[in-house]
Amino acid sequence: MAGVYIHIPFCRSKCFYCGFYSVASLQLKTAYLNALVKEIRMRKEYLQEEVVSTLYFGGGTPSCLNESELELILDNIHNVWDIDKQAEYSIEVNPEDASMEKLSAFRRLGFNRITIGVQSFHDSILKRINRSHSANQAITAIENAKMSGFDNIGVDLIIGLPGSSVAELEVDLKKVSVLNIDHVSVYILSLDSNSVFEKLSEKGKFRPLSDDFLAQQYLLVSDYLKSIDYEHYEISNFAKKFKYSRHNTSYWQQKPYIGLGVAAHSYDIISRQWNIAHLKKYIDSLNNRFLNFEKEILTDADKWNEYLMTNFRTMWGIDPYYLKNEYPCWWNKLTEKIENYKHLGLMVMSGERIRMTERGWLVSDGIFSELFV
Numbered sequence: 001m002a003g004v005y006i007h008i009p010f011c012r013s014k015c016f017y018c019g020f021y022s023v024a025s026l027q028l029k030t031a032y033l034n035a036l037v038k039e040i041r042m043r044k045e046y047l048q049e050e051v052v053s054t055l056y057f058g059g060g061t062p063s064c065l066n067e068s069e070l071e072l073i074l075d076n077i078h079n080v081w082d083i084d085k086q087a088e089y090s091i092e093v094n095p096e097d098a099s100m101e102k103l104s105a106f107r108r109l110g111f112n113r114i115t116i117g118v119q120s121f122h123d124s125i126l127k128r129i130n131r132s133h134s135a136n137q138a139i140t141a142i143e144n145a146k147m148s149g150f151d152n153i154g155v156d157l158i159i160g161l162p163g164s165s166v167a168e169l170e171v172d173l174k175k176v177s178v179l180n181i182d183h184v185s186v187y188i189l190s191l192d193s194n195s196v197f198e199k200l201s202e203k204g205k206f207r208p209l210s211d212d213f214l215a216q217q218y219l220l221v222s223d224y225l226k227s228i229d230y231e232h233y234e235i236s237n238f239a240k241k242f243k244y245s246r247h248n249t250s251y252w253q254q255k256p257y258i259g260l261g262v263a264a265h266s267y268d269i270i271s272r273q274w275n276i277a278h279l280k281k282y283i284d285s286l287n288n289r290f291l292n293f294e295k296e297i298l299t300d301a302d303k304w305n306e307y308l309m310t311n312f313r314t315m316w317g318i319d320p321y322y323l324k325n326e327y328p329c330w331w332n333k334l335t336e337k338i339e340n341y342k343h344l345g346l347m348v349m350s351g352e353r354i355r356m357t358e359r360g361w362l363v364s365d366g367i368f369s370e371l372f373v
Contacts, residue, residue: 001050001052001053001084001250001255002047002051002053002250002256002257002258003052003053003054003055003247003250003251003257003258004047004052004054004055004077004081004257004258004260005055005056005058005247005257005258005264005265006036006055006056006058006062006073006077006260006261006264007021007058007059007060007259007260007261007262007263007264008057008059008060008062008064008065008261009021009023009032009059009060009262009263009279010025010026010032010059010060010061010064011023011059011060011061011064012064012132013130013132014130015119015129015130015131016128016129016130016195016196016197016200017129017161017192017195017197019192019193019194019195019198020059020060020192021060021262021263021277022060023279028279028280028283029064029065029069031283032261032262032279032282032283033065033069033072033073034283034286034287035283035286035287036260036261036286037072037073038286038287038289039260039261039275039286039291040073040076040077040080040260041076042286042289042291043080043258043260043291044080046258046268047081047256047258047268050081050256051081051082051083051084052077052081052082052083052084052087053084053086053088053246054088054247054250054257055074055083055087055088055089055090055247056090056091056248057070057073057090057091057092058092061094061097062091062092062093063091063092063093063094063098063102064094064097066105067105067109070106071109074109074110088112088245088246088247089109089111089112089113090111090114090115090245090247091106091113091114091115092115093106093114093115093117093141093145094132094133095116095117095118095133095134095137095138095140095141096132096133096137098116098141098144098145099144100144100147100148103145103148103150104148104149106148107148107149107150111150112150112152113150113152114145114150114153115154115155115156115183115185115245116138116141116145116153116154116156117131117155117156118138118142119131119156119157120157120158120161120164120168120172121135121138121139121171121175122135122164122168122171122172123135124163125162125163125164125168128161128162128163129158129161130196138155139175139179142155142179142181143179151182152183153182153183154181154182154183154184154185154245155176155181155183155184155185156185156186156187157176157184157186157187158188158189159186159187159188159189159214159217159218159221160188160189160208160209160214160217161189162206164209166217166220169217169220170220170224173220173221173224173225176225177228181240182239182240182241182243183237183239183240183243183244183245184225184230184237184238184239185237185238186218186221186225186236187236188214188217188218188236189208189209189214190208191208215362218358219358219359222238225238226238231315232315232358233249233314233315233316234248234249234252234313234314234315235313235361235364249314251267251310252310252311252313252314253310253311253314254267254269254306254307256268256269259274259275261275262275262276262278262282263275263277270298271295271296271297271298272296272298273293273294273295273296274293275291275292275293276293276294300327301373304323304327304330304372304373305368305372305373307323308368308371308372309368309372312355312356312364312367312368313361313364314355315350316350316353316355317347317350317355317356318354319352319353320352320353320354321352330373334371337370337371338354341360342354345357345360346359346363346367347360
């Protein structure tokens, strides 16, 4: 089984925290879609004979596309790859796009999972991060999604946003509870490369909240959501009734996937590659029947490091028997460090696997630096 990711890079405005490749203009939308279709057809062999079990439209703002534009992309994907009948079709949606008409169109096209970019339920915070929707629009979007027939609805929240408080975070969490959302992604604000906040920080005009305060908020979120029956199944992700993001889980389980569109990444077990992160160059390349990307062949050290990083991100953790058999030399050097992390309460045994605790996830970057080859 494999995944397909489609990057739609267009946004109405640039959110201050965002480091993903996007452009605040729709001027090249038609040219981009034509190039995207060309890429789909040219990369037919990438997944070989794998059946596609997940499709994910991310961005940018995929919900800026209309029904016929999305249908064009989906039709070409179906013509190229074998799609599982039970496949997960996910799309990221901005609240201001979530009209009943648009959401009903998504359902007609086969989308069965939706993620709404809420970020916060407080208008003052939304203005500070340059979001173009209001808290009421976010609530209406969630209600519209339910009325449109979606029974797998997720929201994104960010903790550590400028001016945010613990009291405001508690209000956000209570709204999640009242709205009975299936999936919640909670990201700690970071200074992403090329984001507005990064540039403001370099000029001394923005200061992130302290690590201790962020840790307090993160543990508050985890404790609260677990108390109302969410599973904390990945560092930043919580789900009710096993409604995990199947697409993202396939990343963490190192299953193959193809990334289509500008700046999109692909992985085929042996290598990783990524498309050029420049909209006009991407379009021009495809118009000339040329795939413009960079590629790296994964070494054994890369595979070891990636296995640890991706699997330790999840509640399922790592399989020590797999590592002992595949990489005995490196594993033998690791066992003493893992025992120490268990002693510190940063890791635990879970059945026959080893996983990080929530406190371990908080310091996972430091742990990885010690465990990587």
